[in-house]
Amino acid sequence: MAIxxxxxxxxxxxxxxxxxxxxxxSFEEIARGxxxxxxxxxxxxxxxxEKKGLLDRVHNRSRSIDVIPPGTRTRTSxxxxxxxxxxxxxxxxxxxxxxxxxxxxxxxxxxxxALEVRGDSMRDEHIVNGDYVLVERxxxxxxxxxxxxxxRGTETTLKxxxxxxxxxxxxxxxxEMDPILVPAxxxxxxxxxxxxLRKYR
Amino acid sequence: MAIxxxxxxxxxxxxxxxxxxxxxxSFEEIARGxxxxxxxxxxxxxxxxEKKGLLDRVHNRSRSIDVIPPGTRTRTSxxxxxxxxxxxxxxxxxxxxxxxxxxxxxxxxxxxxALEVRGDSMRDEHIVNGDYVLVERxxxxxxxxxxxxxxRGTETTLKxxxxxxxxxxxxxxxxEMDPILVPAxxxxxxxxxxxxLRKYR
DNA sequence: TGATTATAGCGAACAAAAAGCGAATTGCAA
DNA sequence: TTGCAATTCGCTTTTTGTTCGCTATAATCA
Numbered sequence: 001m002a003i004x005x006x007x008x009x010x011x012x013x014x015x016x017x018x019x020x021x022x023x024x025x026s027f028e029e030i031a032r033g034x035x036x037x038x039x040x041x042x043x044x045x046x047x048x049x050e051k052k053g054l055l056d057r058v059h060n061r062s063r064s065i066d067v068i069p070p071g072t073r074t075r076t077s078x079x080x081x082x083x084x085x086x087x088x089x090x091x092x093x094x095x096x097x098x099x100x101x102x103x104x105x106x107x108x109x110x111x112x113x114a115l116e117v118r119g120d121s122m123r124d125e126h127i128v129n130g131d132y133v134l135v136e137r138x139x140x141x142x143x144x145x146x147x148x149x150x151x152r153g154t155e156t157t158l159k160x161x162x163x164x165x166x167x168x169x170x171x172x173x174x175x176e177m178d179p180i181l182v183p184a185x186x187x188x189x190x191x192x193x194x195x196x197l198r199k200y201r
Numbered sequence: 202m203a204i205x206x207x208x209x210x211x212x213x214x215x216x217x218x219x220x221x222x223x224x225x226x227s228f229e230e231i232a233r234g235x236x237x238x239x240x241x242x243x244x245x246x247x248x249x250x251e252k253k254g255l256l257d258r259v260h261n262r263s264r265s266i267d268v269i270p271p272g273t274r275t276r277t278s279x280x281x282x283x284x285x286x287x288x289x290x291x292x293x294x295x296x297x298x299x300x301x302x303x304x305x306x307x308x309x310x311x312x313x314x315a316l317e318v319r320g321d322s323m324r325d326e327h328i329v330n331g332d333y334v335l336v337e338r339x340x341x342x343x344x345x346x347x348x349x350x351x352x353r354g355t356e357t358t359l360k361x362x363x364x365x366x367x368x369x370x371x372x373x374x375x376x377e378m379d380p381i382l383v384p385a386x387x388x389x390x391x392x393x394x395x396x397x398l399r400k401y402r
Numbered sequence: 403t404g405a406t407t408a409t410a411g412c413g414a415a416c417a418a419a420a421a422g423c424g425a426a427t428t429g430c431a432a
Numbered sequence: 433t434t435g436c437a438a439t440t441c442g443c444t445t446t447t448t449g450t451t452c453g454c455t456a457t458a459a460t461c462a
Contacts, residue, residue: 004408004409004410006409006410007409021206021209022204022209023203023204023205023206023208023209024203026447026448026449027448027449027450028447028448028449036410036411036412037411037412037413038411038412038413038414039413039448039449039450040411040412040413040414040450040451040452041410041411041412042449043449043450043451044409044410044411045409045410046449048408048409057203058202058203059449059450060417060418060419060448060449060450061203061418061419061420061448061449062205062418062419062420062447062448062449063203063204063205063206063420063448064202064203065203066202066203080304080308080313080314080315080335081314081315101315101333101398102304103281103303103304103398105400106398106400107281112281113281113282113283113284114281114282114283114284114301114302115283115284115285115286115287116283116285116286116287117286117287118286118287123327126324126327126328126329126399127327128327132283132302133287134281135284138417138418139417139418140416140417140418146401148287156287157287158287193401194400194401195398195399195400195401196397196398196399197302197304197307197396197397197398197399198327198396198397198398199306199307199395199396200346200347200394200395200396201395205419205420205421205448207420207421208420227436227437227438228437228438228439229436229437229438237421237422237423238422238423238424239422239423239424239425240424240437240438240439241422241423241424241425241439241440241441242421242422242423243438244438244439244440245420245421245422246420246421249420260429260438260439261428261429261430261437261438261439262430262437262438263430263431263436263437263438264437
């Protein structure tokens with residue numbers, strides 16, 4: 001996978017910074033060094049470099065960038081080649097591209113864990129008994145996200161999250177089941193669902 | 202694993218202290234040296250450095266810090282800890298077990314590839330648009346397995362496989378769609394689906 | 403050639419980690 | 433058994449990363 005000119009400049013900056021200081025720069029410092037005015041831009045560059053396997057970092061961690069020395073590359077790991085797309089009963093897939101997919105593409109470097117799902121309360125979301133949900137450890141959630149929530153300190157559930165004033169509605173994805181409506185301070189978010197892994201047989 | 206600026210300062214202090222004195226500093230001495238007013242802060246720094254594998258120490262033991270010379274590292278894998286089970290809207294998960302899950306648990310050492318699913322022909326099987334199906338390259342299938350099948354050399358589809366005499370029935374998992382019934386010699390199996398990976402967002 | 407996709411960029415609102423504090427508590431070793 | 437050192441707890445503040453919406457310009461596809 002090729003690198004762009006700008007990406008190379010960023011990479012050079014990172015290398016220089018680390019060898020000068022012994023620790024990696026903050027996004028702010030990168031922005032200053034590269035004369036960028038928005039951290040969003042820095043963020044995007046770093047993400048792209050990460051996707052291309054040129055550096056490693058931990059999601060949401062300060063100064064956690066590691067430039068991967070050329071040569072120390074690929075993990076043979078758990079990646080699968082992505083053979084293409086298969087359309088709805090329709091025609092064919094095609095591209096013998098060099099794309100691939102792995103768990104890493106779902107969870108990134110986030111702090112995650114998996115839960116095995118029991119029961120069908122999320123059936124309408126196509127999460128069913130026996131599936132594994134891949135959960136990022138988080139204490140907050142956004143409207144409509146699927147979360148693992150601890151209700152009243154006793155009961156953990158998998159639901160969609162909706163904040164309504166100072167109440168929280170936890171919505172099962174199963175039309176037979178009713179939403180749970182509780183005061184915000186009786187709910188603690190354990191994490192948000194990033195993906196699902198299902199294994200047949 | 203990368204280090205923050207402050208952490209590097211602490212680490213430098215430790216190195217300097219040890220090489221000057223031949224023994225490691227107490228938390229009190231670190232606090233003085235780094236101009237910190239709370240031992241809790243020192244403690245947190247030391248713990249973090251320990252977590253990052255940069256130093257080693259014995260819990261609750263005075264002056265037991267050992268700075269680990271750069272060279273010994275660890276890598277992160279694509280495995281996720283399996284935190285337990287989450288029951289259908291019901292109670293809790295529990296086990297902080299040492300189980301884990303990864304793509305390898307789904308595909309094993311088989312010859313596999315992934316396909317991105319387009320359309321909803323397998324909706325009733327909870328395989329939906331955007332999901333990735335994990336497929337083992339195979340020429341044969343057993344009754345009822347989900348397969349990737351090439352029909353009449355032109356059309357690849359994702360269906361359940363049923364052999365009926367010398368006909369083959371390919372059954373979509375969508376009640377709105379009709380099964381495909383074709384002579385066995387007009388169908389070639391491309392693989393069988395071992396699992397599904399879904400990524401949100 | 404028009405449509406789509408990837409890169410590059412901006413600012414602002416927001417979430418989270420790192421860093422810090424004081425005080426109370428616990429544990430080790432002499 | 434006592435004293436020093438390490439640990440833990442519940443905060444606050446500062447620093448750092450993340451995300452969203454939007455613009456613009458290449459590069460690629462059909």
